[in-house]
Amino acid sequence: MIRELWKEIDNHYLDLIIKPDPRFEKIQQNCAKAGLPTISVSNIHGQWLKLLARLMGAKHILEIGTLGGFSTAWLASTLPIGGKLISLERDPDRSALARKNLDLFEFQAKVEIWVGDALHNMAEMANIDQPAFDLIFIDGEKSQYPDYLERSIPLSRPGTLIMADNVIKHGSVFNEDLLTPDQKGIGKFHEMVAADPRLEASVLQTVGEKGHDGYSFILVGDSP
Ligand code: DHB
Numbered sequence: 001m002i003r004e005l006w007k008e009i010d011n012h013y014l015d016l017i018i019k020p021d022p023r024f025e026k027i028q029q030n031c032a033k034a035g036l037p038t039i040s041v042s043n044i045h046g047q048w049l050k051l052l053a054r055l056m057g058a059k060h061i062l063e064i065g066t067l068g069g070f071s072t073a074w075l076a077s078t079l080p081i082g083g084k085l086i087s088l089e090r091d092p093d094r095s096a097l098a099r100k101n102l103d104l105f106e107f108q109a110k111v112e113i114w115v116g117d118a119l120h121n122m123a124e125m126a127n128i129d130q131p132a133f134d135l136i137f138i139d140g141e142k143s144q145y146p147d148y149l150e151r152s153i154p155l156s157r158p159g160t161l162i163m164a165d166n167v168i169k170h171g172s173v174f175n176e177d178l179l180t181p182d183q184k185g186i187g188k189f190h191e192m193v194a195a196d197p198r199l200e201a202s203v204l205q206t207v208g209e210k211g212h213d214g215y216s217f218i219l220v221g222d223s224p
């Protein structure tokens, strides 16, 4: 009942102030047709990711977990000329679908999808000469969030924002009787954030069409 209300409110503001681009609708349709789980960010959060990236003036964005490219498209839609987004996806079918979805937009040349193990690819990235990422959006395997965090630091600079999706998961992270690998991963991730003096963070709980969830925002500071 309450969730219906959350969804209605999302839809109200989506129609009133965001006026969704039909290409995002098309991405959702393609993902549904391909049988992907409906776990992309909502439209209203997609617009929010876009605004955040624009506010930061983000030119280099890393996304961990492409799925069908929905959040990828929102984040890429604000990249300036010369900007680049790299998205990491383990599943070749998903990455092919994401590529097709991103081809609906003109910014496709700014987006690379690296197929394969994200942790391996992040380690590779640390060895190539490229600018630090301004924004890193962690949205892959929840059990691997601690490893993503560890590998994000060498790809960051002071001022990089690391943002993690799904850190509340309907409150399940607080159910101690149900410590799944995902919950353990999210728990350890925050313990690592807390223990690292370079990181300053907060958590934002959200409600909406996807239920009760939340994001962590982690600002990378200077090396101690
Ligand atoms: C779920 C939601 C997500 O955004 C995600 O990245 C993975 C799983 C979920 O609701 O199960």
Ligand code: MG
Pocket: 039, 040, 041, 139, 165, 166
């Ligand atoms: Mg997610």
